Amino acid sequence: MSKIFNKVAIIGLGLIGGSLGISIRKNHIASKVIGFSRKSSTLKHAKKIGAIDEGSKNFKLLKDCDLVILSAPVKTIIDQIKIISPLLSKDCLIIDVGSTKFEIIQTAEKFLDRKVDFIGMHPLAGSEKRGIKNAGRMLFTGSLCILTPTKRNKPKNVLKVKQLWKKLGARTVALTPLEHDKVIAFTSHLPHLTAFSLISSPPNNYLKYASGGLKDITRVAGSDAMLWADIFFTNKEQILNSISSLENQLSEFKDIIRHDRQDKLIKKLEAAKLKRNKLSY
Numbered sequence: 001m002s003k004i005f006n007k008v009a010i011i012g013l014g015l016i017g018g019s020l021g022i023s024i025r026k027n028h029i030a031s032k033v034i035g036f037s038r039k040s041s042t043l044k045h046a047k048k049i050g051a052i053d054e055g056s057k058n059f060k061l062l063k064d065c066d067l068v069i070l071s072a073p074v075k076t077i078i079d080q081i082k083i084i085s086p087l088l089s090k091d092c093l094i095i096d097v098g099s100t101k102f103e104i105i106q107t108a109e110k111f112l113d114r115k116v117d118f119i120g121m122h123p124l125a126g127s128e129k130r131g132i133k134n135a136g137r138m139l140f141t142g143s144l145c146i147l148t149p150t151k152r153n154k155p156k157n158v159l160k161v162k163q164l165w166k167k168l169g170a171r172t173v174a175l176t177p178l179e180h181d182k183v184i185a186f187t188s189h190l191p192h193l194t195a196f197s198l199i200s201s202p203p204n205n206y207l208k209y210a211s212g213g214l215k216d217i218t219r220v221a222g223s224d225a226m227l228w229a230d231i232f233f234t235n236k237e238q239i240l241n242s243i244s245s246l247e248n249q250l251s252e253f254k255d256i257i258r259h260d261r262q263d264k265l266i267k268k269l270e271a272a273k274l275k276r277n278k279l280s281y
Contacts, residue, residue, distance in 0.1 A: 004163055005030040009065040011080060013037045013046045016097050016126060017071030018135025020168075021051030026137050027167045034061055045132050062087045070096040074230040078107045081118075090115040093157050097123055099184065100235040101148045101177040109152065117157045120148040120177060122184065123170060128222040141169035146184075148177045185238035190246060192228060193239065195221040 008030040010017045021033050035052035036059065037043050043055030054061075062068060062084055070077045077098045088094070094116060098104050101120045108118035125143035127134070145165045149158050165172050175183065199218040202210075232239055256265045 003029060003031055004160055004167070005067045007032045007034065007065045008067045008069065009034045009036060009062050010052070010069045010071055011036045011059075011084075012070065012072035012076070013042050013051065013132050013135075014071065015130050015132075015134045015139070016123065017069065018046055018049070018051045018132040019125075019137070019139040020069060020071065020097075021046060022049065022135060022137045023140060023168045024164075025050055025053070029164060029167055030067070034065065036061075042132050046135075049132070049135065051132065051135060059084055059087055062092075064089060066092060068092060068094045070094065070098070072098075073227045074098045074100050074104065074234045076230075077104055078234075081107050082111050085111045085113070085116075088113075088116050092116050093160065094118045095121055095161060097121060099188065099231045101180045103234045105148065105150065105177045109150070114152070117152075117154050119153055119157060119161055120180075121161065121165075122146045122148075122180065123165075124188070125170070128220050130224050130227070138169075140165070143170045145170045145172050146180055147172050147174045148180050149174060150177070181235050181238045182241075185235055185242040186245070189231060189235060189239050190242040192220050192223060193232070193243065194246065195219070196228075 008024060010021050010033065013021065013035045017035070021035055024030050025033055032054070033052045035043060035046045035055045036057065037046070037055065038057060040057075043052070043057075046052045047055055066089075068084070068088065070080055072080065077096050081094075081104070090113065094108070094112070095118070096104055098120070099122060101122065105118070105120050108120075112118055123140060123143060123145040125140050125145075147158070147161060162172050195218045198214075199221045202214075253265075253268070256268065
C-alpha cells in the first residue's frame with residue numbers, strides 16, 4: 001500500500017494531534033510520524049500509545065518533513081507559523097486544525113515562503129475533553145472536516161489532504177476561510193458561548209436540583225477556557241453577529257411569554273423542533 005506522505009510532523013499532541021498521530025500510523029498514511037510538545041511526559045505518553053514514532057522539543061527536525069500539522073490553540077498556531085517558517089523545506093505542505101481560519105490563513109500567507117503550501121482545515125470531531133490521554137484512533141470516523149483552500153494552494157496538495165481525511169474516515173467539504181468563520185460562529189462557537197452563559201446563570205445553590213436537560217445542554221461548558229478564549233477573540237466579528245442573532249431570538253421569546261401569546265409560542269416551539277430534526281449526524 002503506497003503512503004501519501006513520507007515524514008509527518010505533528011506540533012501539539014493533545015486530543016486532536018494525538019488522535020491524528022494514532023490514525024495516521026494505524027492507517028499507514030506516512031512512513032514516519034514525529035511529534036512535538038513542550039512536555040516530556042506528553043511525548044513519552046504519545047510514543048507509548050502509538051501516536052508517534054519519535055518525539056522532540058526541537059523544531060529543527062522539521063527540515064525534511066513533507067507534511068506539518070499544527071494542532072494547538074489558535075493563537076499558538078499563529079505564533080508557531082512565524083517560528084517555524086525559516087525551518088521548512090520549500091516543498092513542505094502545512095495544515096492546521098484550528099477552530100478559526102481567517103486570521104490563521106492571513107498569517108500563513110504573510111510569513112511563509114510561497115513555495116510552502118499552507119491549507120487550513122477544521123475537523124469537526126473534538127469534545128470537551130483534552131489531552132493526549134483522551135486521544136483515540138476512531139475520533140475522526142464518520143466526521144466532517146472543513147477545508148479552506150485558497151488560490152495559492154497547489155491542486156495536487158488539496159487532493160492529498162482530501163485523501164488524508166478519507167483514509168482517516170472523514171468526509172470533506174471546502175469553504176473559504178471567511179465562510180468557515182461565519183458558519184462555525186453559529187454552529188460551534190455560539191453553542192459553546194451559550195453553554196458557558198447558561199451554566200453561569202443559576203445560583204450555585206440551585207445546581208443540586210439540576211435536571212438532565214441542564215447537564216446535557218451545558219456539557220461543552222467543561223471545555224478548556226484558554227482554548228475557547230483564543231477562538232472567541234480570533235473570530236470576534238462573526239461571533240458578535242451570532243450573539244446578536246441569539247439575543248433577538250431570546251427577546252422574541254421573552255416578549256411572547258410576557259404577553260401570554262400561547263398560540264405564537266407553540267408555533268415558534270414547533271418551528272424550532274422541525275429545525276432541530278433536520279440536523280445531520
